[in-house]
Amino acid sequence: MTTTRHNSIHIPVGDRSIAGTLVGPNSLMPGVMLVHxxxxxxxxxxxxxHEIAALGCICLTFDLRGHAQDRAARDAVTREDNLADMLAxxxxxxxxxxxxxxxxxxxGSSYGGYLAAILSTxxxxxxxxxxxxxxxxxxxxxVPKRALSREELVAYRNSVVAPASNRALxxxxxxxxxxxxxxxxxxxxxxxxxxxxxxxAFQKAHSMTYRVIKGADHAxxxxxxxxxxxxxxxxxxxxxxxxxxxxxxxARSRKAAAREKSGAPKVLHSASGKVLxxxxxxPAIA
Amino acid sequence: MTTTRHNSIHIPVGDRSIAGTLVGPNSLMPGVMLVHxxxxxxxxxxxxxHEIAALGCICLTFDLRGHAQDRAARDAVTREDNLADMLAxxxxxxxxxxxxxxxxxxxGSSYGGYLAAILSTxxxxxxxxxxxxxxxxxxxxxVPKRALSREELVAYRNSVVAPASNRALxxxxxxxxxxxxxxxxxxxxxxxxxxxxxxxAFQKAHSMTYRVIKGADHAxxxxxxxxxxxxxxxxxxxxxxxxxxxxxxxARSRKAAAREKSGAPKVLHSASGKVLxxxxxxPAIA
Numbered sequence: 192m193t194t195t196r197h198n199s200i201h202i203p204v205g206d207r208s209i210a211g212t213l214v215g216p217n218s219l220m221p222g223v224m225l226v227h228x229x230x231x232x233x234x235x236x237x238x239x240x241h242e243i244a245a246l247g248c249i250c251l252t253f254d255l256r257g258h259a260q261d262r263a264a265r266d267a268v269t270r271e272d273n274l275a276d277m278l279a280x281x282x283x284x285x286x287x288x289x290x291x292x293x294x295x296x297x298x299g300s301s302y303g304g305y306l307a308a309i310l311s312t313x314x315x316x317x318x319x320x321x322x323x324x325x326x327x328x329x330x331x332x333x334v335p336k337r338a339l340s341r342e343e344l345v346a347y348r349n350s351v352v353a354p355a356s357n358r359a360l361x362x363x364x365x366x367x368x369x370x371x372x373x374x375x376x377x378x379x380x381x382x383x384x385x386x387x388x389x390x391x392a393f394q395k396a397h398s399m400t401y402r403v404i405k406g407a408d409h410a411x412x413x414x415x416x417x418x419x420x421x422x423x424x425x426x427x428x429x430x431x432x433x434x435x436x437x438x439x440x441x442a443r444s445r446k447a448a449a450r451e452k453s454g455a456p457k458v459l460h461s462a463s464g465k466v467l468x469x470x471x472x473x474p475a476i477a
Numbered sequence: 478m479t480t481t482r483h484n485s486i487h488i489p490v491g492d493r494s495i496a497g498t499l500v501g502p503n504s505l506m507p508g509v510m511l512v513h514x515x516x517x518x519x520x521x522x523x524x525x526x527h528e529i530a531a532l533g534c535i536c537l538t539f540d541l542r543g544h545a546q547d548r549a550a551r552d553a554v555t556r557e558d559n560l561a562d563m564l565a566x567x568x569x570x571x572x573x574x575x576x577x578x579x580x581x582x583x584x585g586s587s588y589g590g591y592l593a594a595i596l597s598t599x600x601x602x603x604x605x606x607x608x609x610x611x612x613x614x615x616x617x618x619x620v621p622k623r624a625l626s627r628e629e630l631v632a633y634r635n636s637v638v639a640p641a642s643n644r645a646l647x648x649x650x651x652x653x654x655x656x657x658x659x660x661x662x663x664x665x666x667x668x669x670x671x672x673x674x675x676x677x678a679f680q681k682a683h684s685m686t687y688r689v690i691k692g693a694d695h696a697x698x699x700x701x702x703x704x705x706x707x708x709x710x711x712x713x714x715x716x717x718x719x720x721x722x723x724x725x726x727x728a729r730s731r732k733a734a735a736r737e738k739s740g741a742p743k744v745l746h747s748a749s750g751k752v753l754x755x756x757x758x759x760p761a762i763a
Binding site: 194195197200202203204205207209210211212213214215216220233237240241243244245247248249250251252253254255256259260261275276279280283284287288289 | 480481483486488489490491493495496497498499500501502506519523526527529530531533534535536537538539540541542545546547561562565566569570573574575
């Protein structure tokens with residue numbers, strides 16, 4: 192029989208609230224957050240979000256501030272601003288009543304991948320998917336991203352960077368979950384040395400899935416390249432989610448076995464027993 | 478393959494918000510609201526809520542104001558107040574991202590049953606479950622429920638009441654969904670004439686499931702009586718939900734067939750096609 196779970200809630204009524212309890216099937220799903228790159232938008236991840244949702248996940252993709260309808264703010268936006276966007280989006284995803292907060296994937300492209308790596312130090316992230324993750328010097332964190340020197344960036348991205356000297360790479364060095372790292376073979380924005388820096392940093396990762404999309408540019412400007420990334424991403428999430436579900440199942444049957452043994456009721460919550468025991472369903476005066 | 482659905486959301490960040498899209502499996506569930514009677518509490522429906530949730534429903538039970546932790550307000554509470562509580566609870570339930578707003582059951586005992594009938598005129602209710610629904614004169618609607626004359630009430634509940642003359646009975650007369658009506662054989666609070674008035678009023682109901690719990694008092698004060706009600710309620714919800722799921726399945730396969738025919742993509746949302754067509758996954762400058 193399906194197990195169930197309940198949460199206590201407060202129901203706002205006018206200027207006050209009443210106490211309530213939501214009860215549903217115990218069917219938490221992994222949450223997957225998908226983050227576009229600089230000058231991108233959530234549109235780039237909508238189709239992929241649907242493919243991943245079809246695996247039994249709740250997905251969230253969104254427009255970083257300074258992008259899409261908010262493009263007017265583009266020149267003023269800092270990494271600090273967009274990291275705040277990521278934290279807010281993460282909290283909305285994990286707040287979804289069907290999302291299992293212990294099974295969250297954060298997937299990001301380029302600038303979104305860089306921010307995703309940093310996010311993993313600020314929130315629980317089990318799975319980290321980075322496509323051509325960008326890299327920036329920690330300094331000028333509060334300077335508008337657009338104002339960063341392109342030349343410095345190119346030089347920095349062609350050098351070997353020690354994890355300790357970079358916020359995103361030290362996040363990678365601390366990360367203990369599963370990692371997908373996707374490189375474009377002919378990427379001039381995020382050249383191989385950047386990918387190598389990330390690869391070398393992920394020393395504690397539980398697993399590393401590293402893929403190179405042959406012939407592809409940074410933007411995956413040909414449909415075939417974009418489709419290859421979709422396949423790599425969906426396969427990786429599928430593998431991760433399958434593993435997580437098997438774990439959860441095993442845990443559930445262990446619990447069930449324990450309940451059998453202790454002879455406790457099948458319904459998970461003791462409230463139940465209490466209610467039926469008390470029996471009274473109504474008042475002295477109706 | 479599982480179909481998926483998406484909703485556009487706004488993610489609050491500090492004093493602003495960013496646009497996002499939540500994508501999940503297309504697995505909406507019926508919503509079931511369970512309302513206790515006068516001097517009762519949500520505790521009386523928690524165990525039943527778990528049994529119903531195990532059928533694949535999202536359940537909500539709650540404490541009407543003037544009850545449980547709010548007992549201090551008991552003597553001041555009016556039907557208007559508690560109806561406002563029901564509306565607020567209904568809106569929370571239907572606002573749950575997994576609840577199918579076209580498949581909502583409202584179940585109430587005694588005073589909660591009376592209010593549930595009235596609620597069905599103010600919100601879409603597909604299934605109405607009334608256990609020993611109480612009956613009150615429309616007049617004094619704004620008078621504290623506790624202050625209503627007990628003697629008048631007894632007389633009123635032993636008389637034949639025309640639907641047109643009573644707000645709850647006229648709600649019953651208008652109701653076109655499926656009805657469960659449960660009577661207690663030896664009920665001095667809500668005697669048979671009240672149940673008869675409701676039965677006679679439900680002329681337009683799509684189906685009527687009328688059950689009498691043998692030997693039971695109003696409060697179902699013996700565990701066996703309480704358990705009988707639980708069985709009747711769970712069986713009824715199971716039958717209703719099964720029917721609804723079969724309908725939904727049929728509708729889905731019709732849609733799928735239509736898509737096949739039109740050769741449209743499997744993923745439900747055109748956004749998808751757009752994205753992969755555009756191909757570009759990244760900006761001019763990362």
